[in-house]
Amino acid sequence: MKPIRRQRLLLIIAMVAAIMGSVAFALKAFNENLMYFYSVTQVANGESPDDQAFRLGGMVVEGSVKRPGEGLTVVFDLTDYQSTVTVKYTGILPDLFREGQGIISTGRLDADGVFIADEVLAKHDENYMPPEVADSLKQSDATNQTGLNR
């Protein structure tokens, strides 16, 4: 390679490396702000904000979904298999909402530590399979994978 071309090649490599490096530091600095939601354990440890709304992500605990009264209000427990928070929500739930499903919810904690949600979004994991396969996996009790507690 001619010296001038080698110089240009090295210059480009140096430029790309420098940009990657500086962006990596910037992203590391803003790491907290780039998290889309807080985990249940973070909330239990008091890491979530008290004075403003935030997002909470976790798994809906099996058998915990209750509908007190006639309306659209639903109460359920959310877990990340370490801590649990009770969530109260009034509104229409997405199709994928069910027990054992990962969800992300926007809202704030009330004085009793109950999460009052304004919005509930369903999170689906990265597994795709036919229903028969899912059933046989469930029977062998191997489906404990979620996108949330990785």
Place this chain on the structure above:
Amino acid sequence: MNIVMKWIHLLGSPPYFYRFSGKLLPWLTVICVGLLVWGLYGGLVQAPADYQQSDAFRIIYVHVPAAWMSLFIYVSMAIAGAIGIIWHVKMAEIVCITSAPIGAMFTFLALVTGSLWGKPMWGTWWVWDARLTSELILLFLYFGVIALYRAIEDKRMAARAVAILALVGLVNIPIIHYSVEWWNTLHQGPTVTKFDKPSMATSMLIPLLVMAIAFKVYYFIALLLRMRTELLQRERNSKWVKELVGLS
């Protein structure tokens, strides 16, 4: 010089490239249509419904290949740009600039199909999580490349400026790919592009891979067509173009 290097040098000659790509295009079109029919039939009809999302998951056969292409084309564009800067290869500059609109199209397609998928599954059209936001920035990078090229009169100069912008934007590619692993996102984690075995049933996976190859061939066809147009425009005063259109 061995035969491969000789051939690559030959491809750098506009008239030779024009003739060669003209012969290649019909074959590529047949391959692309064949793969698309196979992939779409396999994905939309043959593949079983998903255990959670039932038939709604089938949008994956357009969404995921389009998203892969949006990254693949960006990397190709940046590499072609770098070759253009280092070796001053005119053909590489043309590959760089003609890739941008195709990449922008695939990025737009990935964003729209993702949005259509998000509404019924997540319950929202759009969220500002790391994956969706970084993919949107990729679309703006493509727009920036196209706009910068149009803004500079001298096309050799424009190609060099565009290549620098494309190389700077390269930093976004690993961010898009790893966003779902580095941060909490609403978007799911990787199903196929990871070191583990793909978390997808084989009967669903094969049509997805066929669609991915079909989209790659489509990119190649669109690229060749755009390169041919660009060449005719740039070389409109040269002898071979005048002979081609029968002016001399």
